[in-house]
Ligand SMILES: Nc1nc2c(c(=O)[nH]1)N[C@H]1C(S)=C(S)[C@@H](COP(=O)(O)OP(=O)(O)OC[C@H]3O[C@@H](n4cnc5c(N)ncnc54)[C@H](O)[C@@H]3O)O[C@H]1N2
């Protein structure tokens with residue numbers, strides 16, 4: 152027994168996280184039409200080259216006036232003014248408003264030189280040639296001044312922003328039709344396992360429907376990557392390499408699930424261990440067996456130039472939790488998003504929980520934002536996918552915690 156190889160200590164979550172983060176380089180920046188930018192990360196700050204509003208305009212449909220002309224107006228004492236111009240929105244040749252006159256004006260129309268207020272149509276008789284006004288108006292009333300929202304040179308969007316509908320709105324409003332964005336990383340998602348069959352087909356004894364591939368590919372898309380799914384790669388090393396070959400040149404990251412633990416048929420491990428991918432145990436539950444590295448089709452050519460690989464464990468909850476902990480943040484950063492982490496809240500536990508000593512445990516739970524509480528969904532078992540589907544958060548229980556009494560504070564990660 153003197154020469155028995157010691158079992159390597161499981162690596163801490165934080166160390167494996169760094170390893171995976173280091174695998175992914177920032178993705179390429181390209182210019183895209185706004186309609187193709189939703190959900191992508193902006194690569195550079197956007198500054199306004201025009202003010203918003205671009206010109207003084209009316210906030211109401213009504214009449215542009217000089218407020219002094221209506222100083223005496225009231226319900227009992229209406230004032231009548233000749234209407235000398237009509238200014239629909241978009242009119243560019245707006246004439247000056249002469250004293251003692253009114254221009255009919257629409258919301259968003261340019262305020263004529265000389266006018267200092269709009270009287271809403273509701274305070275008038277709505278006349279087209281002469282208008283009877285039954286209320287006075289303050290100077291500046293119902294006007295929107297140029298530059299009230301944005302002045303020239305303002306930064307309207309910052310690099311790293313995940314572009315939402317309103318971001319595309321403000322970019323359009325300042326006249327931009329294309330934006331510099333990070334190209335979504337191209338991710339190949341692979342599932343292996345002879346027991347896996349296509350959902351929709353008939354299960355035979357010993358078979359299960361493939362679910363990890365579908366789930367991980369969707370999670371990649373939600374995180375801002377572009378996923379390509381290879382769902383039924385046979386449990387055979389040569390076939391596995393052949394399946395990867397046509398995708399290597401166009402892939403920024405390969406994610407596999409299953410085939411990484413200690414069994415006799417661990418095709419992922421068998422195919423990748425000599426080709427640049429290191430398999431380790433991580434001090435976490437679920438998600439103990441993990442692989443990471445750079446794949447190269449030539450055996451023994453581990454190194455800097457292979458395609459990044461993250462090999463996740465096959466149990467569905469282990470796969471998904473490992474994706475959340477290791478892959479999602481790295482993928483978000485590579486795709487240029489400043490928001491790379493799930494929002495974290497502290498919640499009060501509604502029941503008692505145990506946690507294995509020395510392991511970071513991620514239990515699934517339901518966070519109640521109104522009550523500030525969290526209730527575990529299902530037990531710790533990494534096959535309990537339905538419980539995870541009912542959850543809206545992960546409970547993050549530290550390595551040195553072995554017991555959390557009812558009422559304890561616990562960090563929760565809010566999921567989509
Ligand atoms: N002797 C040991 N056995 C196991 C250990 C260990 O340390 N020693 N670790 C356990 C832990 S923890 C995990 S997690 C799993 C990881 O196993 P693999 O990554 O090798 O995954 P498989 O054995 O291929 O599958 C595990 C489980 O997940 C199901 N699976 C796999 N792929 C899919 C898929 N695409 N869709 C749906 N379900 C999938 C598979 O049928 C198995 O039930 O190992 C433990 N064992």
Ligand code: MOO
Nearest residue numbers: 437438439469533
């Ligand atoms: O550690 Mo495995 O990932 O739980 O079931």
